[in-house]
Amino acid sequence: MAQIVNTPSYVKDVAATEGLMSQRRRRMIIAFLFILPALINFTLFRYLPIIASFRTSLYQYSLLGGYGSFIGFEHYTRLIHDPVFWKSLGVTTRFVIYKVPIQIVLSLGLAMLVQRETFGAGVVRSAILTPMVTSIIILSILWAMMYHSQLGLIQSILGIFGIPHLSILSNPNRALIGITIMMIWKDLGFSMIILLAGLKGIPGEYYDAALVDGANKWQAFTQITVPLLKPVLMFVIVTQTVFSFQVFVPVYQMTKGGPLDSTKAIVYYIYQQGFSYQDMGYASALAMVTLAILLVISYFQMRFLRAEA
């Protein structure tokens, strides 16, 4: 005889909760599997090297000679008394200060310019994006040729206006500016396209309403565009600061850090210590300090921009 058993309500609740839990767990597992390749990549090629780099910084170490004696934080104290380190930090900071604000302003202006689908906007967009997708080493070689004080294209153009030949890369006061101009030109497309996406995300109704309320273009820009673009701006500023802090290839290719250390950016100095001077232990200490500086800068930038937003 069949027996009808009424399931108590608390049992149903438990079953429902368990069902939800297992569904949630399944979702978590799927999500985890999606991020797993990136996690492995970051662990193997970012985090583990950071740990290895820190360990190396505590030893006398050269690539060919391998690990020497353990010296604790000696490399870090050496770094404090190393004038070239401070100079390279100054060079890098100047490069970031020259480049990032000009690049952001220019790219925002260009993004607004090409935002509207007017005649030729596509061509302008492509022209600005082309340097972004071109190899930096090739661009560095080309720009070094253009800057050449005897044969460079820029010298020829200056010559048309009667301006005498100008040493750019062999002049300690101009070399960094030369590299900065090239890098702004190269990275303009990247920041422009991100800002363009941000601009496209601002609903047009806001501008229509502002227009009805009698706002002019400047007011619309400062009261609508800039506030709504802040998260995107924050992303661009932080990433460009970090990328600019790591400038290496143009320095390596165009000036080798010279003349008179005037373009010796910190990452080039790290490379030089590790590969030219055979002092990978010290290079690792420099890399760790650079990492710490970048983390602090990024942290404060994000805090400041978040607060502003």
Next chain:
Amino acid sequence: MKKRRPLFLPVAALLFLAACGGAPAATNSSTTASGTTSQAATTSAETAVPAATSAATAAETTAATSVATAVATTASSGGAPGEAVTINFITIDDPDLLLAQKAVADAFAKSDPKYANVTINFQSVPFEQLFPKIESAVASGANIDMFLADAPDVKHYAFNKAIIPLQDYYTADELKQWLPGSVAEGSYKGVFYAPPSMESCSLMFYNKDMTDAAGLQPPAKVQGWTMEEALAAWKKTTVSKNGSGTPTQWGIRWGQGTYQGDYEHGIIRRSAGKKGSPTFMGVGADGVTFHGYLDTPEAIKSFQDYRSWHRGPTPVTPAEPINNIFFNKQSAFVVYPDNAIGTINRLYPNGDFHYGVTGIPYYADGSQLCHGGSWHFGVSPRTAHKDISVAIAKFFGGAEGSKIWYSKVHQLPARYDLLGSLPEYNKYPQQLFNEGLKTIEVPRIETPGYTEYQSIFGELMQSIVAEGDVDVPSLVKDAATKMEAALAKYKGWNQ
């Protein structure tokens, strides 16, 4: 469930690593049919280097051109071919050397049936990047079998066990087949490591059309002009043909390429000292002391002269170097080894480049010298094909390999038999190089820290010619301090 979740990470990581490990090692080479050559050029992506991953990543930002020379000939050699093997060989990005290497590699494959399926994959990098490339390849355990080593670097590689000794592969008589200086440069602490390809001695080439136009007749002998006499000639041949006042034809380019390395630029300061003086020696007997050698008053004077050639009231050489300035007929003189003859022959096969050779300029109150040494063939301790790599090194430095090499590069051979068999080295202009090798050649400074030294020296020369106010004596003294700091780790290496 919570307990099981962390298992995903190690399991997935293991699977991922297993998949990576199971994949065959990628190479740039391809084995092709008889006698054919496949060439592939790759350019690595260059981006800003993440500081966090340390400077190791920076090595990968170098532009490396890979030339794969696949040599596979079985029919002509008749015997059974050996197993297919790829030998990865790091070399420099020089058109003449690449041609020579390919030709010798072809001959090696035909030399014995067991090497018929050996592919030599030449990975070429610019000169300045050669050392970092070899260094990172050996340190990381990359699949590199052989490399081209600059003579003074052999000691550095040997010191760090980055090259295997080949002493046991040569008899005493075989070692005598090369000039003693070449064997010494390929050795470390009396053990032979790397067979040489060539010897060298830089003299001064001139464009005959330009010197004729200036009414100059450089002496056709090794003991040519003093620095003072040479400077007068360089001034005379520095001319502006377009009336702009800016020279369109320069007097001199001191050295190969655009690099200000020690091979040619280091001669200037050493020439300022008399033979045996600290200035002439260039470095202390310990190989790590530079104060009192690099910064002597006469050496500093030579550095100041070098600056005035570039930035003086009448400059005779461009402050920013111009690539191939002599070969493109933009300078009247160039200080260069005799491989310039091979380059001129390649660029001007119809003989429409009229050139001559004279001695390398020297300080009258100092001494005349040229730096010797050239390329050596090194075998990496990481090689999985030691026997084949050693056989290649022996073949490249052997009678047949050297002969083929010479036919492409036209530079002083390191082998006695070859040098003696070349009639051109008994008549002008190549006779001057043969004579220079015997009379004024000195090895570059002997130190296991030659690479560090050369990096700092190159920076010094770049800074000396910078525009603006430059305090040359301070720069030189600072450079000596830097060199000593960078080489301190080698103290006692030769005791």
